[in-house]
Amino acid sequence: LAKTTQPISMDSYEGQEVNITCSHNNIATNDYITWYQQFPSQGPRFIIQGYKTKVTNEVASLFIPADRKSSTLSLPRVSLSDTAVYYCLVGPIYTGRRALTFGSGTRLQVQP
């Protein structure tokens, strides 16, 4: 599985856009990029997944450059409730026996 590197922590203020970048230099052709969010005392929750270019849903956007060696999770106009740990995962998705590998994630703190 491709190794990922993301910042340990980030701070922001309510109403700002937050961009969290993940590096995955050895991403393979079959790998997808997936982001999860985890609130304290809860299990992780799927946010978004993509393969290339840009993906957007009601929660976030995911930007993936052409070389796919990095990706950026973008959270528009964050609120206090977006304070959480965000995990970037990279790997193939069609192999049923594969499990996800979670790193340490990025701890986002949103201030009022």
Place this chain on the structure above:
Amino acid sequence: NAGVTQTPKFQVLKTGQSMTLQCAQDMNHNSMYWYRQDPGMGLRLIYYSASEGTTDKGEVPNGYNVSRLNKREFSLRLESAAPSQTSVYFCASRAGGRTDTQYFGPGTRLTVL
């Protein structure tokens, strides 16, 4: 539709005691997983089951056993608990197909004294 449920929510054991953590999902998913999360750390995979009747070791399987009882249920057993197994345990199930979404349970907070 309850999603992924885990019991118990909290448990305190003494060193050497045994216990089984229960997990059930009602989404008809084939794959199920057990993770542990130590304070301030990411999740580490203990065991997983790609389908009913199969189980495989993950990153940290030592000291644990699992049973995929049927498609819905996947249990994790600690035969002889150790303080190093103090952690929060999460069960998850996977949708498969064109998304890689894993759905997580609320977790079991285990303390081994």
